Amino acid sequence: MIYKTYLSDTSKLLSLPETGMGYQIIEGKLFLEDKIRQYVVYNCELAVDLDDDFLVNRRKIIDKGFSNALNESKSLLINTDSIKIVTGKPTYETRLLSAYKQSKNKRHSGGKGAKENPKEYTDGNETFVRVSAYENDKRIDFKRKLLLEGSYTTTLIDYYDCITTDDDPVDRYALPNDEPIRWAFYIKPKIQDVLQRGIVQPAFGHEGGGDEVYFESGTSDNTFYIKKEYGVI
């Protein structure tokens, strides 16, 4: 669930260090409960249960906007004195969310970006998907039906993983967009087309971890074959 914090808890949180930019991972006890629960708290005032529904709730905050989410949320009945920042090794806190996303959303960790990896030929059968906020994606040549030189896609498998695990594509593909992804462009390169595969590296405050595939020379004519609304498989 999503909660707003009481003013006293916000004050306490303000006195505690951030886990990452703009958020804290905390633990504490609710009133009348002995169990310690964990939350991700944004801006010291909006708390989200760090449980199996975390990404769904995080998506709701993105869709509604921070202020609306705050206005609509119930108050978190946490014992102020029990609030602690989740501690561990220096990198543990920042990796907690990452590890959670990796397992739940079938993301990858580490690796290299696509441009860092060797070039290979496609097999002529594999499909790649390019997600975009824009229906008129400028990297697609709609007349010749191809992907322009120097363009990125993801694999069809990774795109399906993104959808079926209800992942956030902006975070998965570390995009700088503040607009939602609305479109998916399907590309099936020909055997002579060359690509480089890699893992999306963290950027713009996003985790990355999706597959990325770079086509330095673009793809052949008639390799772009369909545009669908994002999420429609």
Place this chain on the structure above:
Amino acid sequence: MGLYKIALNQEQIEYLSLLPEQGMGYQIVDLILKNGDVLRNKIVLNCSFLQLDDQEQLNVEDIDKIELHRE
């Protein structure tokens, strides 16, 4: 700090379409302005929309040249 976007003109869009992306759907560019100033590390989405900070008041006519940002 908020962000806003300005639409690039057709010539700039076509020019950027010929240059490689840094990630799916975006390019990181440096802007050389007509007054001689240089704005570095700016994001262009879909070769079309330049993302700027609220404090950077800029019109597309102010841009003399766009180059891909080099590390």
